[in-house]
Amino acid sequence: MIAYLTTLIVLVAISALVGLALNVQWGAAGLVNFGVVGFVALGAYTTALLAPPLGWFPAMIAAAALCALISTVLAFLSIRLEENYLAIVTIGFGEVVRILLLNESWLTGGAVGIADIPRPFVNLVSQQHNDLVLAAFALALVAGVFTLLETLVRSPFGRALRAVRDDSTVAAALGKPVLLLRVKAFATGGAVMGLAGALHAFYLTYIDPSQFTSIITAYAFMAVIAGGRGSNFGLLFGAGTIMALLEATRFLKDAFAVIDGTQLAALRLGLIGLGIVLLLILRPQGLLPEPQRKVRDFFPDHEGSS
């Protein structure tokens, strides 16, 4: 039972990190990214390749840095395009990463993948507490990233970002560097996705391309939509809810004996899709929406309406 719970904690932590990253890019800055899985895979592979020679911490930082760098390049290439086209470019990027990982077997091991990725703090405790330590590490990582991003969203940078999201023309007229703000937001999100990939690699200690399917992207979008775009608290809640739903449906098999394994997997994925669509129609602002600050909150005596 403890083992199951620690597994659950790590899985929720990974999806929360991915969700937080997407929440910066799509939620706060309004830049849609359908290539989430590509960045996560890149982070995981960088960690897996660099952790044995360099140690886990430098590897993790390198993963975040590489993902940030590639997001920056991608952002400069495509961010001035209309949002539909950014979506296409990012879908394409995700595909390209998958194909490269699968075929450049001299580096990535191809379909066989990379095994024996060292975990953090593995020498400090005995073998059976290994998973517990990793779960604690995952929680600490999420807490750190959450604090950082929440500070970021509340800072002047975050305000400018939301202004760009809501109306880029007005923001530009007020002298905000729209392009730079967008690129920065995209790179921040990319870095966090890299961290999520690193955690993924640490947790499984074995990675191969089949673990990184577009379902990761779908989960991230579902988490952001469920929580409410731009709301980090909502995101944590959303990610938790999705994982709870996914894990709960795992036990459907015991209840309905007629469904076999493939059908159950199909059912669970289908439900995620249905969830996205239903939430978009019925509750587009999310379950814990982003707080809307009005003029009155800052100037209580102000007469005019905002």
Added chain:
Amino acid sequence: MIVKSRQSQMSELLTESNFARTRRGMGRSHAAWQCALVAMLCDVLVYSRLRDRGSITLLVSSLGLSLVLENICRFAFGNATQNFAFEVARPTRWHGLRINQEQLITAIVVIACVILIQLLLHTSPLGRAMRAVADNPALAAVRGVERQTIARITWCIAGCLTALSGVLAGLDRAIDPLLGWNYQIPIFAAAILGGLGSPTGAIVGAIVIGLAEELSSLVLPTNYRQIVSFTVILALLLVRNRGLFGGKAVRK
């Protein structure tokens, strides 16, 4: 080579229908009207409620919808690869070129479809209404064109075409629930290359992308085919973002 241009159908559909990515997997030996029905159902249940909320909301919802459709297929038919039951036919030889029976069928069907769609869009009142709605919905509404009805009919036609393209793709290779994913990127590439909103452009775009992918195997390993179409997209968006045949500009 010509076979590749069937993608144009799908890309045309994508431009027509807000990038909705109904799964080609649905095409497995189902009649076209079934797919049309599904497409219309999707519109009634989902897209018509979200139409005014911007294209990204539509894109995200289409992601969800494609998950649902794909997994309905998987639920009903399982993960295994299937084939149409065919007799193996000997390829026709023509000046040293080998042409498969299936390729011939595909080419003929696609050419017929292209002509039909062109005629529909440019000569019939329905086609005129469709183009009007696509250009300027408000103005079209003032002139008495009902957006809702036109959108439904467009969805029906698009559904038929996707069903057809699914069947044709199934002829070419085997059918599995993930059939649609392989075509995603080339389709987008073809649509952008030709210029969005221009069916002729989409066809030319599809042929060029198809050729580029096939010819690239002379220099690159065949595994990297999809990277070629991605590169074409990127290069095009950077250099000539209106596509080859006009259409709408894509820069903000």
